[in-house]
Amino acid sequence: MAEASIRVSDLAAAHGLRDEDLLRMYRLVALARAIDERMWVLNRAGKAAFVISGQGHEGAQVGIVSSLRPGRDWLVPYYRSIAGVLTFGMTPRDILMAQFARAADPSSGGRQMPGHYGSAEHNILTTSSPVATQLLHAVGIALAAKTLGRDQVALTELGEGSSNQGDFHEGLNFAGVHRLPVVFVVENNGYAISVPMSLQSPIPDLADRAAAYGFPGVVVDGSDVLACYRAGREALERARRGEGPTLIEAKVTRLTAHSSDDQQTKYRSAEELQAERERDPLPRFRRQLRDAGVLDEPREAEIAADVKAAVDDATDWAESQPEPDPATAYRHVFAEPDPAIGPEAAGGAGVRAATPAEGV
Ligand SMILES: Cc1ncc(C[n+]2csc(CCOP(=O)(O)OP(=O)(O)O)c2C)c(N)n1
């Protein structure tokens, strides 16, 4: 307990974190969790077709993304990045709009599967389903920033399974050669769907791979928000000084099944699942802040009520929004009208390339 208190104050002293900064981070972890839980309820109620969850990853994402500068840097997320995108400016309404696949969903106008977050407004690049491709996009953004002499950093998140894709190694190599301002965050939750870490990699720490590409690799306890804050801040400052990339491996826990289409009790024992609960970042952060005197009971209750109101508002609002017009189904799929296969053939609005003003 005493150790946790010291860490909060040490970190605050080292980085100028005020109580309100720590409380903002706590609220984001709690908010991401509450939105995630709501998505599962909606799925079980038959209102949301698919859920892919960030539960267990929130502490790492909030801690690390907190030092990314809104309006300047870039976040290239993946499907578990609910807490990351909230930290970087997206709102609960934005998340629920994607979950319900509504027309005004900022991630993709209801086109992508839920969990594929993106926001042009907030410099959050929309992600594609093939895992690890987002890493190459982040490297490209960092290359552009360096070439154009812009003070910008790209940060991307991925799972440990994805770090076995060729894209990962190509991206790290290129970023290392050109000393690009990019931070790679591997959120190691021990599984790629049902495949355990022991069958994914012969080495326990994926951060060690950074050495092969000439830049630092850092292992951090992903359930310790403050340790993640420090790792993220150091990596981002390094990138801004022109010293190149960092690979952060945050050891997190996956508190849910891979997705709503998976049943993890088929491949994880009850004991293992119980032990994982001990690594939940939310109660741990709450304890740290309470021990340090930053969070007290009334403040905690106030944040809980505020989070619940935000999630209720987002759910009701998003559910009431219109779905995409079926006549626009081929937009962004085909650049030119194709009367043979497009909605035009059925007398619809036709298929055409969107103008930039139309966004998504
Ligand atoms: C290139 C590619 N292969 C396979 C898949 C199917 N798939 C989706 S998520 C996933 C597991 C990824 O595991 P990991 O990278 O550890 O991320 P986690 O889901 O555990 O956060 C797989 C195999 C995919 N989307 N893309």
Ligand SMILES: [Mg+2]
């Ligand atoms: Mg994984």
